[in-house]
Amino acid sequence: MSLLTPDFGLLFWMLLSFAIVFGLLAKYGFPVITRQVDERREYIRQSLDAADEANRKLAAIKDETDAMLSAARVRQTELMKEAAAEGEKIVQAAKDRAAAEARKLMDEAGQRIDAQRMKAADDLRREAARLSVDMAEKIIRRQLSNADSQEALVSRLLDEVERDESSSQI
Numbered sequence: 255m256s257l258l259t260p261d262f263g264l265l266f267w268m269l270l271s272f273a274i275v276f277g278l279l280a281k282y283g284f285p286v287i288t289r290q291v292d293e294r295r296e297y298i299r300q301s302l303d304a305a306d307e308a309n310r311k312l313a314a315i316k317d318e319t320d321a322m323l324s325a326a327r328v329r330q331t332e333l334m335k336e337a338a339a340e341g342e343k344i345v346q347a348a349k350d351r352a353a354a355e356a357r358k359l360m361d362e363a364g365q366r367i368d369a370q371r372m373k374a375a376d377d378l379r380r381e382a383a384r385l386s387v388d389m390a391e392k393i394i395r396r397q398l399s400n401a402d403s404q405e406a407l408v409s410r411l412l413d414e415v416e417r418d419e420s421s422s423q424i
Contacts, residue, residue, distance in 0.1 A: 378422060385415055 260268075389411045 381418070381422075382415075385411075385418070389415070 389408075392407060392411065
């Protein structure tokens with residue numbers, strides 16, 4: 255039974271050695287351990303503060319980046335609108351120049367047609383005058399010879415004039 259109930263001497267020496275070890279640990283070991291724990295706690299607190307600060311800075315940078323992207327999108331939209339408007343102006347200017355050139359060409363063609371028409375009318379008048387003079391000359395020559403031949407000549411000359419006019423109109 256002595257194993258279950260320790261002797262008083264054994265118990266005394268065990269308590270004395272425990273008290274000495276505990277005293278040494280309390281004087282030299284525990285302050286080092288608590289200092290290490292406190293340093294570790296301070297390091298963790300500083301790390302958490304630094305992480306919080308980094309998160310705040312990251313959020314600020316993200317907000318700034320979002321604002322820059324939004325401004326860039328707005329500017330891009332403005333530039334696209336300006337480019338489209340400028341393109342429309344260029345196209346409209348090209349259309350206006352083409353229309354002006356077409357009007358100019360049409361006016362020139364009309365003037366040339368009018369000039370050719372006037373020239374043809376002048377040529378026709380000259381030809382009619384020349385034919386009238388020729389006819390008058392022939393009539394006068396024939397008139398001197400006989401009356402029947404004068405009528406035949408006049409009708410033949412009129413037929414020729416009508417043929418010439420109809421062929422020149424075609």
